[in-house]
Amino acid sequence: MSGLEIDGVQLVTGSAPALWVRDMSRAADPPVPNLLSNPGFEGEAGWETLMARDAEVAFASDQARSGSRALAVAATGQGMGAVIADPVPVIPGHRYRVSAHFLSRKGYISHPSGSAVFWQRDLYRYPYRATGLYLWWVDAAGQRIGEEPELAAALHWHAQVWRRLNREVNAPEGAAAVQVVVAARPDEGDTVWVDDVALIESPEADRPLTGEVTLRGETLVQRTNLPEAGLAFTVTYTARSGYIAVHTQVADTTGQERALEVAWGAPVSAQGWHWWDSIRESRPITTPMRYFNAVSADFSTWMPMSLYPVAVVEDGARGLALALPLDQPRVALLSYDGGAGRLEGRAFLGTSPQAIHLGPRADFTLNLYRTDPAWGLRSALARLEEFYPEWFDSCLNPDDYAGFEQGDFASQSGAQAVARYDAEGVYTAHYTCADMPVKMDSADGPPPTLDGGWERVAAYAAGDNPLHRARARAFQVGVAYDADGEPILKHVGVFPWAPDVWEIAWVGNLDPDLPEGYGQYLLTEEVDRAFTQATAVGAQLDGVFMDNFMATPTVDLRPEHIAVADLPLTYSFNDYRPGVHTMSSLAEYLAALRAYLDSHHGADKGISINFWGLATVNFLAPWIDGFGGEGEVQKKPTNWNPAILDYRRAIADHRLQLFSIQEPGLSVADVEAAGERALFYGILLRRGPHGTGWEAGAEEALERYTALVRAYNGRGWEPVTYAHTDHPDVAVERFGSDVFTVHNWGDAPATYTLQVDLAALDLGAPSGVSELTTGEAVSFTIEGGDLLIQDTLESGQTHVFRVLRPEGSHEKPGGQYAEGSSPHHRRTA
Structure with a gap:
């Protein structure tokens, strides 16, 4: 790929391959040495006990996957045992894989336990103690980096037979060595055995692919054959209205099982730009690292998958997005590689001779398009909706x-x-x-x-x-x-x-x-x-x-x-x-x-x-x-924290959101705090069957907030707000074109100004502004075509502003839009 322009500005500084492949088909047993000196626990050499809390840790001979011994952790209570290997030299930036096999006498382990949010996200972000593999990086001075080892992979429940766990990582900057930690947290009376631990340097490299490009109608076609690898690739570039669709297909010619990382990327020089992690957060691109926001697509190990289906980089003057089509389910990671200078989509594809319907092929699509840099990832979502409105339809108003x-x-x-x-x-x-x-x-x-x-x-x-x-x-x-x-x-x-x-x-x-x-x-x-x-x-x-x-x-x-x-x-x-x-x-x-x-x-x-x-x-x-949705809103708000609420609001888009509070013993103040967040996101709250023992008046508070949300959420949430505040703790969302919810995420009261772009929303000269939680009219000014509202919010408080349209605008009683302007309509079969 040699060129990509926005507004006449060339984003590609040098020609580079756009397509890459990494063949992982033999990665479970690669022909490289194990870097651990005693991977099978055939004695104590190379290992020392790191933890034995309400547990007995031994190198036992009663079970072994290979050889004559295995690590055994027997729980005498709700305890945990762990051993740590001798340091192994590593090179920063190089890929390494750690693996081991686990077996439980009981057949399964039950700690820790949690929802999909826990297994996909929280487990890898917070210091939970789980049965699994950990890595403790060591610096050049021989000092361990961090207070605790990093979780590599956790055992998810089942271990009735020897269960393999595996994780690939990049050695971080500053690491000179690594120590493998093997930990087990059996239930009381259970024993967990671990055997055949491996630490290897990953031998599989990204391979750039090139091939002749031809024009077929209005589509560019690139074909690349790798007969020695038994693979054939076809990439098509099709110009659509507002975006370029890049479709990549790979075919196996060997008749064997294949596991492939297939990546397509635009070689964009974005040093000094911003990478957007979410609808609210961005980071400057300043180092040669890989920028992404991922969760695990597999609750049994780390399988990186982008949380949002779009990736955005922007420099304040121009923005570029890469999106995964929502009608094509694929496990893929969107990222910006600061070292290679590439905005990339990497799909994890498999082929199998058992796949009768599919044949020996797999594919994925990426859409490349420009975005409004002022609105970051929100603009990318809005444009996706512009390209594919049917993905965001709903028959439920x-x-x-x-x-x-x-x-x-x-x-x-x-x-x-x-x-x-x-x-x-x-x-x-x-x-x-x-x-x-x-x-x-x-x-x-x-x-x-x-x-x-x-x-x-x-x-x-x-x-x-x-x-x-x-x-x-x-x-x-x-x-x-x-x-x-x-x-x-x-x-x-x-x-x-x-x-x-x-x-x-x-x-x-x-x-x-x-x-x-x-x-x-x-x-x-x-x-x-x-x-x-x-x-x-x-x-x-x-x-x-x-x-x-x-x-x-x-x-x-x-x-x-x-x-x-x-x-x-x-x-x-x-x-x-x-x-x-x-x-x-x-x-x-x-x-x-x-x-x-x-x-x-x-x-x-x-x-x-x-x-x-x-x-x-x-x-x-x-x-x-x-x-x-459902869950707790105070004690363990797994589904009720800002990052998850932002994400789920973005994916639901215009469509209805509800949340059932399944938490006992809530006070009126607890319910009111949840209600303020529900107002901000336009979520209808209800009391779930496990929400027992609430304080008198809490149910009535819930009903008040539900009535308030129902006054505007039918308008539909919009990704681009065309409104902002001048306070870092005060965020804004928009419903329809005339309702703005404003929330103070800070710990202290906040005085701020809400600024609304009237022209962008076609609001004309408003006849007034009302605040829905008080029912009062609000004073405002208009400067340079923007509506300005000065306001103060307590910590955790939300205000809901409705901009009243000029006389003669088309709006139904009760706040519903005239025919054709509501985001909700009936599907056609």
């Missing part, structure tokens, strides 16, 4: 309903409940679940075994109840497998939604092409039955709700599931085996669900979710009409 309820309506009593809700003007959605939970024995008894769980499923499959038989059979057919052919475990425990029994839940593949699979079961035995029951009593069921949405992001390696996949494969970062990401199988299910609703019950039937996963949901959002 919150102004059409008095409330929203989900439940099990697939019965006569459920249908009667729908009829009652109909009379009250309440939207109803039938409850479905993305996971595969099985209720076990009493919570007063011992924890269940994994084999016992599958015995319970088999008993249901052979039983007399036809619905239980179908569900159990769907579990057997649809459960996802890891590289060892073991069902992938989500959790085992006693939970608030079923406090009297143990529950085991597994990860499901919802591909509707699986005969008797879980996707087919949900469509026929759940969704169709619920609508049929409602219709029989003359009731109108409004949609389908899915709980635990993308709560189990991982890679499914089950051969039968790979065979029917219609979306490109990725690969496991633990084993480098190609498989189906659960995001992709869920996308196939949602497409089938949408087609079923459209053809049988109408395009006005909605799909809503309980929004748990991060990043993966981006590529499922086009199917979603309503985005729910």
Whole structure:
């Protein structure tokens, strides 16, 4: 690639290849030496005990994956044990991989435990103590860097057979050596063994690809063949209205399993520019590091995936964006490589001879376009919506309903409940679940075994109840497998939604092409039955709700599931085996669900979710009409912190957001604090079934905030605010073109000025401004075409300003826009 211009300014300073590949197909067993002197714990040499708290740490001979010994950590309480290896020299910037195999006597470990947000993000950002592999970097003076070692990879629950963990890292600047730490946190009475630890310098390099470029119609085509590697690449460049679509396809010619990093990048010199991490935060590009904002796409290891589907660099005068199309689910990382000077999208693709529907091919697309530098990542999101408005459509307008309820309506009593809700003007959605939970024995008894769980499923499959038989059979057919052919475990425990029994839940593949699979079961035995029951009593069921949405992001390696996949494969970062990401199988299910609703019950039937996963949901959002959430808002606000709320608001875009508070013992002040955030983001709050023991008056406070949000959230959130404040702690969001929510994130009161660009919003000369929380008129001035409001907010407080349009503007009573201006409309099938 030799040129890229914006407004006549050349951004490419020198010719460089745009396409790169890194072949990871043999990365699980590369022909390079292990840098550890005693990887199998055949004695104590090379290791020392780092921690033994309520645990016994030994080099034991009762279990071994290879050789005659393994590390054993036996818990005498809720403790933890760890050993640390001797330092190994490293070179800053070089890639290294650390791996090991883990086995639990119990079959699984249950600490730590958490939601998808924990496993995808928080686990790698905060110092949690988990079973897994850690790295402690050492400087040239022999001093350890940091107070604690960095987590490389954590064991996620299942360890009934030897389970491989793996992580690749870049040695940081200032590191001269590294020490591998192996840690285990078994449940009381359990033992965890670890064996065959490896630390290697990664031998696989990025390989630049070049090839002849030809013009085919209005599309540029580049083909590159690598016969020695058994790979063939085709890249197309197509000019669209406002952007360039870059499509890359790779084909395997060997008939073997492949794991490939395929990267396309624009060689842009952006030193001194800004990289945007989110809708609110940016960083200056000043060092030769890689800039990205990633979470893990796999809850069983670190598999980097961009949190947002767009990447933006800008210098204040011009902006450049790289975006992943939301209708193409791919695990990919968007970044700016400060060392190479490249704005890049890197997809993690797999091919397999078992993939009958797909063949030996995989592909991904990137859209390259200019953005408004003044609005950073917000501008990139707004332009994405401009290019693909159908991705952000919704048939669900919150102004059409008095409330929203989900439940099990697939019965006569459920249908009667729908009829009652109909009379009250309440939207109803039938409850479905993305996971595969099985209720076990009493919570007063011992924890269940994994084999016992599958015995319970088999008993249901052979039983007399036809619905239980179908569900159990769907579990057997649809459960996802890891590289060892073991069902992938989500959790085992006693939970608030079923406090009297143990529950085991597994990860499901919802591909509707699986005969008797879980996707087919949900469509026929759940969704169709619920609508049929409602219709029989003359009731109108409004949609389908899915709980635990993308709560189990991982890679499914089950051969039968790979065979029917219609979306490109990725690969496991633990084993480098190609498989189906659960995001992709869920996308196939949602497409089938949408087609079923459209053809049988109408395009006005909605799909809503309980929004748990991060990043993966981006590529499922086009199917979603309503985005729910739940959790605590005070003690552990995993789903209620600014970074997560910013992200989820951006992905929901115009569409409805709700949040169920599942926290007991809240005071009026606690609920009011949550309400202020809900006002800022336009989220409808409700009290969940686990929100018990609230202070008198807290429920009434919740209702007041819900009424306030309903006054404007039907207008739809807009990514670009065309408004800003002059105070660093005071942020602003926009709904429609005339409502602005302003929140003080600081710890102290803030006096600020809100400035609104009237021309950009086509607001004309406003007849007035009102503040919705007080109902009072607000004084304002107009200077240079901007509306200025001076205001003061207490810490954590939100104000909602509505700009009143001039006389004669087209607006409906109640704040809804005239026909054609609302973001909510009915789909066409």
